Amino acid sequence: MKLRPTIKLLLWLIAAVVLFHLAILIKLIPYEVTWGGRLKNDSEMYVFESTSVLANLLLGCVLLIKGGYLSTPIPPRAVNVILWIFLALFGLNTVGNLLSETLFEQSLSAVTLGFSFLIWRVLKTKGKTTKSKIH
Numbered sequence: 001m002k003l004r005p006t007i008k009l010l011l012w013l014i015a016a017v018v019l020f021h022l023a024i025l026i027k028l029i030p031y032e033v034t035w036g037g038r039l040k041n042d043s044e045m046y047v048f049e050s051t052s053v054l055a056n057l058l059l060g061c062v063l064l065i066k067g068g069y070l071s072t073p074i075p076p077r078a079v080n081v082i083l084w085i086f087l088a089l090f091g092l093n094t095v096g097n098l099l100s101e102t103l104f105e106q107s108l109s110a111v112t113l114g115f116s117f118l119i120w121r122v123l124k125t126k127g128k129t130t131k132s133k134i135h
Contacts, residue, residue, distance in 0.1 A: 003125045007067040010118050013111075014060045021052045033104045036096065059086050066122060083123055090116040 023029045024045065031045040039045050062082050064070040090112050097109035 003122065004067055006118055006121050006125065007063050010063055010115070010122070011060055013115065013118075014056050014063075017111075018053055018056050021049050021056070025049045025053070033102050036100045036105065037102055055089075058082075062086070063122070080123060083119055087116055087119045087123065090119060 020029070024031050024034060031039050031042075031049070035048055039048060061070065062079055065072050065074060066076075066079050066083065094109050094112040094116060097105050097112055100106050
């Protein structure tokens, strides 16, 4: 797998995940099927879902930097450290989803495992990326 196509795939998946979390925020999808069924009220849901949206947007920005789509003063090594952190989070999320009480969330373990694999591929793939620049 080449770097840029992998990043583009991840960006499309992130867009879908953000739309999923936005659907929960506007109550098109009940929040009871997420977070292991542990959310007790709307205010908890707003905090957790907003955090998820922001985390996914951060991952998207980091991937845009890694792929050379965004110029930034952030060093490539820092970008890789952030990606390793996301890899660990998705790995833990996969385990958490597998142990969830809802079948819906258990099925999402395939998605988080896919994210883990793709982020790992981004980290291990040698490809052309644009060097970070200060504007």
